[in-house]
Amino acid sequence: MKARLWRPLALGAACFAGLTAMGPGNGPAAPADMKIFAGLEKGQWELRPRGMDRGAAIRKLCLGDPAQLFQMRGGDAGCERFVVTDTPERASITYQCRGNGAGRTDLRMETPRLVQISAQGVVDGAPFSETLEARRTGPCR
Known part of the structure; x- marks a missing residue:
């Protein structure tokens, strides 16, 4: 039931911004084809919590598809x-994931090897908010 409540909110926000849904994994541009990813380096990345989240664990990510940086919670199944x-x-x-929540992620690229990430939303009925610094550390291992 909670997922049904989030869908109108996500769609309303998209309509307010002048956007329309183009199917799962797509908006006006497919996330992997977005301009911010043109110069972003693939490889091993560390995601370090910032601000109040500094005590949280450092995550490692082998970045093949840069769109992985947009949705780090809630999985990817059935998401628009x-x-x-x-x-x-x-x-x-x-993003809106059928039966699993919704969220918003903002990325700011400082260099092709350093990105600031701010994400918030709801997954499995629980809210989340996190600020991360993503830094390329080398080739994937």
Whole structure:
């Protein structure tokens, strides 16, 4: 039931921003084709919590598809995404996952090896909010 309540909110936000749904994994541009990812380096990345989350564990990610940075919670099954902002330095995306929540992620690329991430939403009925620094550390292991 909670998932049904989030869908109108996500769609309303997308309509307010002038966007329309184009199916699962797509908004005005497919996330992997967004401008911010053109210069982003693939490889092993560390995601370090910032601010109040500093005590949380450091996550490692082998970045093949840069769109992995947009949705780190709630899985990817049956999710619809809406691109809100798409520039070479900044990107924002909202997503709605059937039966598993919704969220918004904002990325700011400082260099091709350093990205600031801010994400918030609801997964399995529980809210989350996190701020991360993603840094490339080398090739995937």
